[in-house]
Amino acid sequence: MTLDFTKMNGAGNDFVVVDNRDLLLTLSTGQIAALCNRHRGVGADGLLTVEPAQTGADFRMRYYNADGGEAEMCGNGARCFARFASRLVGTRQQAVRFETQAGVITAECLGEHVRLGMSDPHSYSPPTGIQVNGRELSISFLNTGVPHAVVEVADLASVDVRADGSAIRHHAHFAPRGTNVNFLCAVGPGHIRVRTYERGVEDETLACGTGVVACALIHHVATGTPSPVSVEVKGGDTLMVGFSATGGVGAFGSVTLTGPADFVFNGSISIS
Numbered sequence: 033m034t035l036d037f038t039k040m041n042g043a044g045n046d047f048v049v050v051d052n053r054d055l056l057l058t059l060s061t062g063q064i065a066a067l068c069n070r071h072r073g074v075g076a077d078g079l080l081t082v083e084p085a086q087t088g089a090d091f092r093m094r095y096y097n098a099d100g101g102e103a104e105m106c107g108n109g110a111r112c113f114a115r116f117a118s119r120l121v122g123t124r125q126q127a128v129r130f131e132t133q134a135g136v137i138t139a140e141c142l143g144e145h146v147r148l149g150m151s152d153p154h155s156y157s158p159p160t161g162i163q164v165n166g167r168e169l170s171i172s173f174l175n176t177g178v179p180h181a182v183v184e185v186a187d188l189a190s191v192d193v194r195a196d197g198s199a200i201r202h203h204a205h206f207a208p209r210g211t212n213v214n215f216l217c218a219v220g221p222g223h224i225r226v227r228t229y230e231r232g233v234e235d236e237t238l239a240c241g242t243g244v245v246a247c248a249l250i251h252h253v254a255t256g257t258p259s260p261v262s263v264e265v266k267g268g269d270t271l272m273v274g275f276s277a278t279g280g281v282g283a284f285g286s287v288t289l290t291g292p293a294d295f296v297f298n299g300s301i302s303i304s
Contacts, residue, residue, distance in 0.1 A: 033303045035067075038116060039074060039296040042108030044238025044267025046296070048074050049116045052081040053091075061100030063303055068098040074301060077233050078106060080113050082120065091117050091130040093137070097232025105134035105177030107241015111146035111293035114139030134177035147290040148241075151177055153249060156282025164199045171200065172250045174282065178231075179211040180246035184254070188217040188225050193236040197229020214243045216250070222257050224248065225264040238267030245289055248273035253282055260288075 035057070038049045048067050050057060059067075059079075068076045076098065083092040093113045095106045114128045118141050128139045135151035157173035164171075172182045181200050185191055197213040200206070213229040226247045228240040248261035252275070260274040271291035278285045 034300050035303050036298070036300045037074065038298050039076070040112040040116065040294060041296055042111045042239065042241065042293045043265050043269035043271060043291050045106075045108035045240060046076050047078050047080050047109050047112050048076045049080045049112060050082070051120060052083050053120075055083060057081070059303070064096045064100040065098065067301070067303070068100075074299070077230065077237050078103075078109060080106075080109050080116070082113065082117055085131055087131060087136070089129040089131045089136050090121075091128065093130045093132050095132070097230070099232050099234065101232050103133075103178055103232060105132050105151070105242055107148065107150070107177070107243075107245060107289050108239055108291070108293075109241070110137055110139065110148055111241065111289070111291060114146045114148070115141055115293045115295070132177070142290075144292055144294060145290060146293045147288055150245060150287040150289055153245070153282075153284050153287060155179075156253070158253075158281075160205075162200070162203060162205050164196055164203065169196075169200075171205075172253075173211070174246045174250055176242040176245045176249070176287075178242050179206065179209070180214055180243050181206065181211045182214045182216055182247055182250045184216045184218070186217065188215060188227055191215045191227060193227050193229050197236065198234070201229060201231055201234075212240065212243055214240070214247050216247045218251065218255070219264075222260070223262045223264070224251050227266050236266070239265035239269065239271075241271070241289055241291070244271050245273050245287060249275060249282075249284055249287070252277070
């Protein structure tokens with residue numbers, strides 16, 4: 033089988049994007065992992081497929097991590113999905129609504145950037161001491177479509193993201209499904225830097241949109257920093273997180289994520 037695809041990236045988080053509106057494409061976990069393999073496939077942090085909506089939105093987004101497992105949501109992927117879907121319809125419509133497992137997302141295309149209206153975060157947990165690799169770390173938690181653990185650090189460059197991220201991702205505290213892991217460093221008023229270990233990729237990535245949102249909101253809880261929060265990611269891009277605090281600690285609404293969504297190239301690949 034020959035698969036036509038588009039390669040895209042959002043702040044360095046890269047994706048294989050496929051039009052599956054006819055629902056004729058069915059890929060196994062192994063085939064998805066092979067597509068995302070950086071040595072033998074296209075190479076990506078995940079696969080996005082465009083499918084018909086089921087509940088009145090414009091489209092349905094399905095997202096698969098690089099290991100082939102399906103995930104509920106991906107912020108950087110959703111921005112890429114919105115630009116790709118907008119191009120598909122030919123009118124280059126600016127506003128796109130699409131279904132995800134985390135709820136219906138509204139996206140506004142702003143040139144090469146996209147502003148996402150995120151689903152409401154939930155399941156906030158305040159900083160909790162957890163033993164990780166022989167020491168105790170203070171770890172907060174927030175689900176922004178997918179689960180995110182957040183650790184505030186003084187020196188982001190010195191963090192062993194792979195070792196500590198993997199240990200937290202698989203920690204019994206977050207069993208059975210595990211969690212994505214973010215390391216946050218405040219660098220100025222309303223300005224933070226973030227590094228992320230992504231579940232399903234099982235490594236550090238250049239950016240993670242839902243992780244950026246989790247870090248910005250947890251930073252607000254800790255410091256009272258008002259909306260919007262500017263978030264630098266390892267890939268060098270800066271994303272903006274807007275929000276309104278809705279009353280209780282860790283309760284938010286009107287959450288937005290704004291950042292780049294870039295077309296890289298189109299191609300075709302044989303799938304066995």
